[in-house]
Amino acid sequence: MTAQATDIATYNFAYLDEQTKRMIRRAILKGIAIPGYQVPFASREMPMPYGWGTGGVQVTASIIGPDDVLKVIDQGADDTTNAVSIRAFFKKVANVAVTTETAKATIIQTRHRIPEYPLTTGQVLVYQVPIPEPLRFLEPRETETRKMHALEEYGLMHVKLYEDIARHGRIATTYAYPVKVEGRYVMDPSPTPKFDNPKMHRSPALQLFGAGREKRIYALPPFTDVVSLDFEDHPFEVQTFDQPCALCAAENVYLDEVILDDHGGHMFVCSDTDHCEKRRAEGHRGHLAPETMEPAQ
């Protein structure tokens, strides 16, 4: 205890003061009790700019304890700037164990992906959300969108999806694809690719959403119905990929395009780096994978 106390002596555990944590904790409880409803909260300034995940960081800081194991991903990757710096932040201010392995984490903070490895009961997925209001680009006034949620008046969202069909012949929304929660609230799943929407439906994990700049927290309890909006003749469907991951040959996963040279060379690889590394360690090889694993540095 003393070693830990000196390590983090300049901050309270997990950075936030206790009154702030209580306020956020109360908002989280309300969010869980009213799935899909955006609970206003008094978002604090964090030692990182808005847009870098301050909402998710505040939620994580309010729920995390010394026994938790934290994983942070940015577009599925454990090793990009946002993920690395948030992981380092919590290592410093909360002295918690961190991991890149989905199965070992108790709390996973994410920016715009849900891990490929199925989540389990007891895990908490914390989303960083930029614009929590699904109706915001259709109706800029908060007074109006609040009334629309209160009256369950979501016709405008269907008009938007219909206009997609009229213009493109299909629903062209590919990320932040609106969902309806338990048949009541229309919710923004945060800018995850719509590929991940089905994973939200009746997930055994608790899902918490934090929007720092917009000062909203919302939640999906485990085993909650999350239905992507669609039409009978234009049913919701997820992205499909022509080829498997170039490194691990995984199919039915979300792939990122990686540019290889200046001559149009490119490859598609798993966006979930942990999933890809695990598969390669198990011996799966894509067409661009090296024959043997490079030794870890």
Next chain:
Amino acid sequence: MDIATQAIEGSFADPVFDAQTVFRAVMDAMARPGTLQPLPIFARPPAPLSATAGAIALALCDNDTPLWLDPVLQAPAAVKSWLGFHTGAPLANTPADAHFALIATPAEMMALDGFSQGTQDYPDRSTTLILQVGDLVSGAPLLLEGPGIERTATIAPAQMPRHFVEQWKQNNQRFPRGIDIVLATPDGVACLPRTTRIKTMEA
């Protein structure tokens, strides 16, 4: 022990980590209605406020959250001064003003619709009830379903409010408005958020 001493003693030994542990238990209970999340004894509030209910109040209440106490908790000055000293929470004038309500004798409590239900615009502005119950097995069994429950869950909390199943049905019908219930037992916590439906009740 005089009232002044009673008011000062019995709070969290380790405020930061104890509050986190209690909150996580309540969060997990709220996310998985009908499950008992075990809690060790963290607080020693003056009777009749129970250790579990006292710990939940310490973890969640502060000067932003008006508290309502049922008549049994209102009576002894020690409970009020203990809560006042450790949480700073003001006492609500009426149940409808309360963010949290602590209820020591749920079987005799007022109707659920007397508490703040929130509004259609802000359904989060409702009262969270913390009911002290003896256990979750000796009362009338409640078959639960809804978000957070994979299929069904069953609890049988003792000393529940009168006509609880009927009152809860009305609470469901007010959704998204409505109250949420935290059941504080001597060894843990379970929750009934407003989304949980009571399917049938075997006698």
